[in-house]
Amino acid sequence: MARFYSPSPNENSKWKIKIFDIVFGNDTHAGKWFDIVLILVILLSVLVALFDSIGTIHLSHGRLLLQIEWVFTTLFTIEYIIRLAVVKQPFRFARSFYGVIDLFALLPMYLSLLFIGAQYLAVLRVLRILRIFEILHLRRYTKESSVLINSLLNSWRKIFVFLLAMLAIITVFGAIIFLVEGPEHGFTSIPISMYWALVSVTTVGFGDITPVTPLGQIVASMLILLGYGIIAVPTGIYTAELATSLRRNYDSRVCESCGYKSHESNAKYCMKCGSELSEKS
Amino acid sequence: MARFYSPSPNENSKWKIKIFDIVFGNDTHAGKWFDIVLILVILLSVLVALFDSIGTIHLSHGRLLLQIEWVFTTLFTIEYIIRLAVVKQPFRFARSFYGVIDLFALLPMYLSLLFIGAQYLAVLRVLRILRIFEILHLRRYTKESSVLINSLLNSWRKIFVFLLAMLAIITVFGAIIFLVEGPEHGFTSIPISMYWALVSVTTVGFGDITPVTPLGQIVASMLILLGYGIIAVPTGIYTAELATSLRRNYDSRVCESCGYKSHESNAKYCMKCGSELSEKS
Amino acid sequence: MARFYSPSPNENSKWKIKIFDIVFGNDTHAGKWFDIVLILVILLSVLVALFDSIGTIHLSHGRLLLQIEWVFTTLFTIEYIIRLAVVKQPFRFARSFYGVIDLFALLPMYLSLLFIGAQYLAVLRVLRILRIFEILHLRRYTKESSVLINSLLNSWRKIFVFLLAMLAIITVFGAIIFLVEGPEHGFTSIPISMYWALVSVTTVGFGDITPVTPLGQIVASMLILLGYGIIAVPTGIYTAELATSLRRNYDSRVCESCGYKSHESNAKYCMKCGSELSEKS
Amino acid sequence: MARFYSPSPNENSKWKIKIFDIVFGNDTHAGKWFDIVLILVILLSVLVALFDSIGTIHLSHGRLLLQIEWVFTTLFTIEYIIRLAVVKQPFRFARSFYGVIDLFALLPMYLSLLFIGAQYLAVLRVLRILRIFEILHLRRYTKESSVLINSLLNSWRKIFVFLLAMLAIITVFGAIIFLVEGPEHGFTSIPISMYWALVSVTTVGFGDITPVTPLGQIVASMLILLGYGIIAVPTGIYTAELATSLRRNYDSRVCESCGYKSHESNAKYCMKCGSELSEKS
Numbered sequence A, B, C, D: 001m002a003r004f005y006s007p008s009p010n011e012n013s014k015w016k017i018k019i020f021d022i023v024f025g026n027d028t029h030a031g032k033w034f035d036i037v038l039i040l041v042i043l044l045s046v047l048v049a050l051f052d053s054i055g056t057i058h059l060s061h062g063r064l065l066l067q068i069e070w071v072f073t074t075l076f077t078i079e080y081i082i083r084l085a086v087v088k089q090p091f092r093f094a095r096s097f098y099g100v101i102d103l104f105a106l107l108p109m110y111l112s113l114l115f116i117g118a119q120y121l122a123v124l125r126v127l128r129i130l131r132i133f134e135i136l137h138l139r140r141y142t143k144e145s146s147v148l149i150n151s152l153l154n155s156w157r158k159i160f161v162f163l164l165a166m167l168a169i170i171t172v173f174g175a176i177i178f179l180v181e182g183p184e185h186g187f188t189s190i191p192i193s194m195y196w197a198l199v200s201v202t203t204v205g206f207g208d209i210t211p212v213t214p215l216g217q218i219v220a221s222m223l224i225l226l227g228y229g230i231i232a233v234p235t236g237i238y239t240a241e242l243a244t245s246l247r248r249n250y251d252s253r254v255c256e257s258c259g260y261k262s263h264e265s266n267a268k269y270c271m272k273c274g275s276e277l278s279e280k281s
Helices: A014-023 A029-052 A055-086 A090-095 A097-111 A118-135 A139-154 A156-181 A190-201 A214-230 A232-247 B014-023 B029-052 B055-086 B090-095 B097-111 B118-135 B139-154 B156-181 B190-201 B214-230 B232-247 C014-023 C029-052 C055-086 C090-095 C097-111 C118-135 C139-154 C156-181 C190-201 C214-230 C232-247 D014-023 D029-052 D055-086 D090-095 D097-111 D118-135 D139-154 D156-181 D190-201 D214-230 D232-247
Strands: none
Touching (some): A014 A029, A014 A055, A029 A055, A029 D190, A055 A097, A090 A097, A097 A118, A118 D156, A156 A214, A156 A232, A156 B118, A190 A214, A190 B029, A190 D214, A214 B190, A232 D232, B014 B029, B029 B055, B055 B090, B097 B118, B156 B214, B156 B232, B156 C118, B190 B214, B190 C029, B232 C232, C014 C029, C014 C055, C029 C118, C055 C090, C090 C097, C097 C118, C156 C214, C156 D118, C190 C214, C214 D156, C214 D190, C232 D232, D014 D029, D055 D090, D055 D118, D097 D118, D156 D214, D156 D232
């Protein structure tokens, strides 16, 4: 993160750099402890919101939990202001991934002054925990998730086509089952019937609405079979894409002695003739 | 689409060509706007049908919504007639993919004069939105979906074998559970029991009908385990097929000697007749 | 099928050969028609059993349907006796795949004289329809299904290991949820709880029994996450196996001119140098 | 197992070696029979626990079943003590995989003297059956399961990233649906709503809690679509990993120069140090 928000060396405000190292960095002793305490406080504040949402606990300890939540919110607000203060480009930070999440984690409590119930959205703070990847210096994890995400991005066009086809299927079958079963069997409108079609075609099958007429059950059977067939599609798209990504782990080096090509990326010697392989460029 | 229905140059009816460019083409300014307005009107008319299907809205605004739907239907009918009028081969258009969908989008409202409720099938208009692929000049999307569909077509024979096996499993288990559980536990007939078997084997599991006797639960467990095992089959078939499609990069070169079309992109000679292939342009 | 049961040429009973050709063969005109009629009669008799299982139809037309079913059974019995009579090795036929199915298709009706309800198992006749593959001369289908089945057989050892692990998971979680939730919440015994665990871990989720205590829901969540993780296992096993099978479609021919190896199995000329490929041996 | 616990030859206590061969080994006649009887007794004791958990059987035969269970427990305790007595390093055995399972299989009955109900955990004995792999000399099975498990281990980092993303999705959607639907529709707290979100996103869909307001159903639809999309992820990860494992055939040769172990089976030279590998025996 340092690369993004580091204060320019000619700023000369020593304390600003020091606080920056603690709040954003994780190389110093203080920076590490700050991050660990931060994660724990985030988890604690999420737990408080979870417990507060339980009716009996809310009645008996709601007042206390609300006060604790406000303490946390005050701390997080101060932290956010400090972050804005010590970075060179506050607006750039505010619009960055972590900056937006940090703000979103604050808003629910302030909104709860206007809208009752908004405080429960404080659990959105859970997203701040994603920062754990940065903290633990786990570059590997970032690499792993980038493989997963790249495969998803590479196949987004195929998935968009797939989703449009899904929408058409759900709309058409929703309208048909609405006509066949009708409001008296729970299919009170086409939007509700579309919700049922989505729940069925994805094999979730809540069972809150189910067809009861023979014709309705035939329509449902056709929809389910269709869903069973096309569940293969996203899996197939993603697996094929991921397999391609993983295959690329073999590098393109060619052995200068025997011409063998399919070397593992961590190989130093050709496994066919034993001669040394050149360094990867 | 121009390639299919373009009026012959020697027809000389200038206005016909102009309207053709607007209605079918999307290269001119007018043609682009026509398509955008068309998509919006289609979406609007689908939304009207969705809202009309909600009981309370139907009671309070049903009359108004019906009038709006008729306005849309009239517009779409005029559009359909114009399309038929300006193409060189009206019958060929009428039997084409988009021609059939355009007609199907009109029928429900006219049928609703004969059969009550048919107007809700007006949501079939949602299929007209597939035209969006043509409009946005997104040839790539067409290519993407053709990869998906080709993989499905290549594996249809395997999927047919799979569906026949499924039918046998569902029939046999439907009969067994009908005998074991019987009508008093909701399995009122073999067809209903087959519906339950389908819902169970595909892991949808509505829960509207469930076995309650120990023997019935053992039969259900066997069916579910079977289903869990064979859910792998369609996914496996499709993924393997798709992976093969993606791995081999076929290009669009045609052999000038024998006309064979499906060449791998790294081929220099036709694998059917051995004559040299032209360079890729 | 002829290869198996064909009467020896020195048997000299001409009518036996003729009937054999009709009943088992499908090369002659009569043989083809016999098979088509047979399939239709099988489907009809299955439909009769399905309809008879519907309560209202059973009450109004049960007597008629039973008579029709007996007519079918008599016909099938005669057919089975003829098959036994005309093959050279009746015992070998009786123990063959189709022989066993033919017998199983007869038994339910005769058993129904002893056990009420057995007649519904007449739907097992649906298995006789698998003969359709032989009838339609669709060798390709047999090939397709053999690829599917071979992949399943190749991975049976892995699937056995997987099923044993599943059994352990289901037993352990079944016992835990039984202790946590207890009979008062529907988990009346460990076997029933194991049934629930199976239904949950396979993502079927009927919802006939569900945990209601917080601790029970945590146990359920862990079980579901486990199930979500291991649903990948059978799919992964099967897909990897199938992909290997499909890859083998490339044959092992080597171009004698340039040494290129990866030819498609329907290639006649090398796609790298254009020289003719040798015939497949 | 002999490799681990075999008594040193200079111990000279002949009977100890003999008993070791019976209890741990499966090469001698006595050793084989001991193992077969052991498996049967384990299965029997699990069945007793299963039957005892059924209410009606517990009432009528509970006393008898408890006595039988205690007989089994005594036998297993004696067996465990003998195992500890005859191995050279009792502590090492006690901490080994099978040693821990053997102890866990004993504890529930002794704990049942303190905590009512604990005896049902005796079904944990089912885990002892995993020993069947050792008994049947099925080295191949161990190899098969090691391929499955290695693929899981290789992809654990990706799966950890995936699970963290799942947790974030479940928490966020749990909070949203709690606000939208509220306690009056069964979503009594955020933890319960998170349980519902997990059940929905994994396509289990019990249906014990379901959204009833239009907005709640829209939120549920978004969650389900997300779940349908990401069900592809674990399957894709695992399949791609497994396919890689199966494609590459690593053999068990160890490089005599540098000790590197993971050689492909067609390698002639070590890819780490370049020295020649010995021929496969």
